[in-house]
Amino acid sequence: MHILIINGPNLNLLGSREPEIYGSQNFETYFNELRSRFSGIHLEYVQSNHEGAILDHLHQAGIAADGIVLNAGAYSHTSIAIADAVAAIQTPVVEVHISNVHARETFRHHSHLSAKCVGSIVGLGLEGYALAVSYFQKIQGGKTD
Numbered sequence: 001m002h003i004l005i006i007n008g009p010n011l012n013l014l015g016s017r018e019p020e021i022y023g024s025q026n027f028e029t030y031f032n033e034l035r036s037r038f039s040g041i042h043l044e045y046v047q048s049n050h051e052g053a054i055l056d057h058l059h060q061a062g063i064a065a066d067g068i069v070l071n072a073g074a075y076s077h078t079s080i081a082i083a084d085a086v087a088a089i090q091t092p093v094v095e096v097h098i099s100n101v102h103a104r105e106t107f108r109h110h111s112h113l114s115a116k117c118v119g120s121i122v123g124l125g126l127e128g129y130a131l132a133v134s135y136f137q138k139i140q141g142g143k144t145d
């Protein structure tokens with residue numbers, strides 16, 4: 001099973017960016033932990049600060065991956081193009097937000113992506129990514145290719 005994690009803008013700064021909101025662990029360290037926890041799964045991770053690059057990753061993983069975990073950062077609240085891409089591909093997408101966006105500024109309360117994703121995990125910190133991967137593992141019935 002092949003799962004792609006896509007992180008959007010500013011998420012390359014995890015660890016140093018507003019640690020009181022996003023925690024103090026960087027994503028690369030967490031991703032290595034995820035790889036050990038899910039050693040039977042082909043886990044891949046990409047990050048981009050560019051909307052078009054995120055679209056390209058979604059299109060490619062829409063063919064190549066069995067599941068996509070997407071944290072589109074602030075683009076979640078603004079990007080109809082990313083919502084359209086999620087709707088256009090066959091691969092299921094789980095939306096993740098590290099922080100509880102509903103407990104923050106009102107402009108973070110709405111995500112254009114949520115309705116196009118199979119589900120959303122918000123406010124559970126980095127562990128949200130592991131929960132999303134577990135979900136795919138469960139629904140794919142432990143496919144190992």
Ligand code: DQA
Binds near residue numbers: 108
């Ligand atoms: C975020 C929440 C967004 O509102 C914010 O713009 C981010 C991170 C999160 O993971 O909590 O960049 O997606």
